[in-house]
Amino acid sequence: VVNGTRSLLRAYCLLPTAYCLLVSACSIAPSTVDPRGPRAAQIAEIWWVSFAIASAVFLLVMALFLYALFRPRPRRWDEPSERMTDAWLRESGARFPGQRFILAGGVALPVLILVPLSVYWLVKIVDIAAPRTPPDFTIEVTGYQFWWHVRYPDQGLVTANEIHVPVGSPVRLLLKAEDVIHSFWVPQIMGKHDMVPGKTIETWLQADRAGTYWGECAEYCGVQHAKMAFLLVAEPPDEFAAWVRVQQQPAAEVPDPVARRGAQVFARECITCHTIRVGNAMIGGTGDTPGPDLTHFGGRLTLGAGILPNTRGNVAGWVGNPQAIKPGNKMPVVYLDSESLLAVVSYLESLR
Ligand code: CUA
Helix, strand or coil: CHHHHHHHHHHHHHHHHHHHHHHCCCCCCCCCCCCCCHHHHHHHHHHHHHHHHHHHHHHHHHHHHHHHHHCCCCCCCCCCCHHHCHHHHHHHCCCCCCHHHHHHHHHHHHHHHHHHHHHHHHHHHHHHHCCCCCCCCEEEEEEECCEEEEEECCCCEEEECEEEEECCCCEEEEEEECCCCEEEEECCCEEEEEECECCCEEEEECCCCCEEEEEEECCCCCCCHHHCEEEEEEECHHHHHHHHHHHHCCCCCCCCHHHHHHHHHHHHHCCCCCEEEECCEEEECCCCCCCCCCCCHHHCCEECCCCEECCHHHHHHHHHCHHHHCCCCCCCCCCCCHHHHHHHHHHHHHCC
């Protein structure tokens, strides 16, 4: 009775574990098996095919395991079964017991499964290596600890942590890294691509449905690796063109007196790391630590590399003490009085 109760208790303890395993991958976005582009669709297909085959093999092995557990067997271990006797081995021509079964299950079956599967994987990998039609333009993304510098050389614009693309057409991607290895990943659009300092990695992406997709760094790159995210905004071609036109403009004039005061504070405190395009000139970024271009910061959806919605309160919190929100990031704490802080926030919000 005691043993029975113990087993029951153990089973109850295992239930939450089993439940966690069952639901651990259950979330809506960004799911790799909910693809929104051709590359992610192929990857999802590879996943489902591999999962189906692996499940079949698992069920087969489990069935054999149960058979081995419950099949009729000699009553005592020192009584050899018929198949273990020398006479049986001589008669069957086998060198050891179970030879045929081991050759079939351990050699023939894996070869029959893995060789076609490898060919299938290779065909798919080649298929997603390049787009069917040549890309319309190029986006250059450079990874920094812990944010993304984004440049559109064909359109002549620079932004950060938010990548816009038109729906339905392939875009050429050039991936770089400035300090350590990062990895560019948009689970619903494409697989991971490492960004290696000193190298330029060429690849592509395409979104087939309009939407805002979560992207993140997929290579451990330091203390704030987990908070190195970005958004990929896929929009209809006319909306994308409108976005490009806005981004090509220099920073707008600042009519509001508070924001004007904020611009002065910004020019004093922030400009060694951050850049802003004013008129035809790019100002700032003269220091050793580059920070994101903020020319159109007010129009972005998030701040701090995808970690917070771009609201007035969050911007104030971030500028006030970025180290409290993302400890170890490269933005130092700049001690501003509350009036200057709110003025800078007004200025940043005006940069649309
Ligand atoms: Cu950048 Cu991890």
